[in-house]
Amino acid sequence: MAIIKVEDLKFEYENIKNAIGGVSLEIEEGEFVCIVGHNGSGKSTLAKLLCGLLVPTSGNIYIDNKLLVAGDESEESDLLRRKIGIVFQNPDNQFVGVTVKDDIAFGLENRCIDRCEMIDRINEFSHIVGMDNFLDRSPESLSGGEKQRVAIAGILACDTDIIILDEATSMLDPRGVREVLGVISNLKHKKTIINITHNLNEIVLADRVIVMNGGKIVACGDAKDILEDEELLKGANLVVPDTIKLLNLIRSSSISKEVEDEVCQLIFHK
Ligand SMILES: Nc1ncnc2c1ncn2[C@@H]1O[C@H](COP(=O)(O)OP(=O)(O)OP(=O)(O)O)[C@@H](O)[C@H]1O
Ligand SMILES: [Mg+2]
Numbered sequence: 001m002a003i004i005k006v007e008d009l010k011f012e013y014e015n016i017k018n019a020i021g022g023v024s025l026e027i028e029e030g031e032f033v034c035i036v037g038h039n040g041s042g043k044s045t046l047a048k049l050l051c052g053l054l055v056p057t058s059g060n061i062y063i064d065n066k067l068l069v070a071g072d073e074s075e076e077s078d079l080l081r082r083k084i085g086i087v088f089q090n091p092d093n094q095f096v097g098v099t100v101k102d103d104i105a106f107g108l109e110n111r112c113i114d115r116c117e118m119i120d121r122i123n124e125f126s127h128i129v130g131m132d133n134f135l136d137r138s139p140e141s142l143s144g145g146e147k148q149r150v151a152i153a154g155i156l157a158c159d160t161d162i163i164i165l166d167e168a169t170s171m172l173d174p175r176g177v178r179e180v181l182g183v184i185s186n187l188k189h190k191k192t193i194i195n196i197t198h199n200l201n202e203i204v205l206a207d208r209v210i211v212m213n214g215g216k217i218v219a220c221g222d223a224k225d226i227l228e229d230e231e232l233l234k235g236a237n238l239v240v241p242d243t244i245k246l247l248n249l250i251r252s253s254s255i256s257k258e259v260e261d262e263v264c265q266l267i268f269h270k
Helices: 043-050 075-081 100-110 115-128 144-158 174-187 223-227 230-235 242-252 257-268
Strands: 002-011 020-028 032-037 058-063 084-087 162-166 192-196 208-213 216-221
Touching: 002 043, 020 043, 020 192, 020 216, 032 043, 043 084, 043 162, 043 192, 084 144, 100 115, 100 144, 115 144, 144 162, 144 174, 174 192, 208 223, 216 223, 216 230, 223 230, 223 257, 242 257
Parallel strands: 032 192, 032 208, 084 162, 162 192
Antiparallel strands: 002 020, 002 058, 208 216
């Protein structure tokens, strides 16, 4: 069943017509989708529309078959919005609490989680993202990567059906990325995940990759097919990853098929 259905969605900012220029999309419950696209292609705008933070210029968004009405204060709309948790591209836009602990607690309080359960979840998820020793710190005093970790903990703790990550690992060090990807991989097929990213390692984890260009979806498919389609990547103003260039070199050389298969396995994990 499609947990998210988008019909001919359009959105314009005051100065930018067609920031989203007619997007139709269905995402199945439990699916792990990555969205890629060059700077300004509309990824964050689409994410904000999906969680009701922006009001579409036209088109419809359905969550669980129910029409999402952005800005509507009714209980039904509120329940619908609570199905979605988003980690913003800039973690500074996400913090509301005076301390890290308050901040993670905020989303839980909004969901009326009882106090004992709240404390358990704060401890569990701050530990999972490696921030359990920072609970009494002020979010402003954290580094960019630490802020991203806290923002991720806050969303995971809310246990929403749909998780949207907008370049949520962009400030993490390589080890941090690996750790967070491990956490996200564990949620694969338990939650519906939309991961907006430029990171190849994240793309290959996805069930489906969506490529955006100029506010539109220009391709949709398996990570391997997308990454190996040089014309598509160039057309979407994306850079062909060095690993794919290396793979193509191996393919066009006399290096054995075994080596090619091993490199493929390393890149695509399959
Ligand atoms: N608040 C805003 N006001 C006006 N224009 C905006 C605003 N936010 C984004 N835009 C414009 O809308 C277009 C899409 O921006 P968006 O942030 O969705 O892109 P993106 O794909 O997320 O890019 P990036 O990879 O840089 O995060 C861009 O042309 C951008 O300049
Ligand atoms: Mg963005």
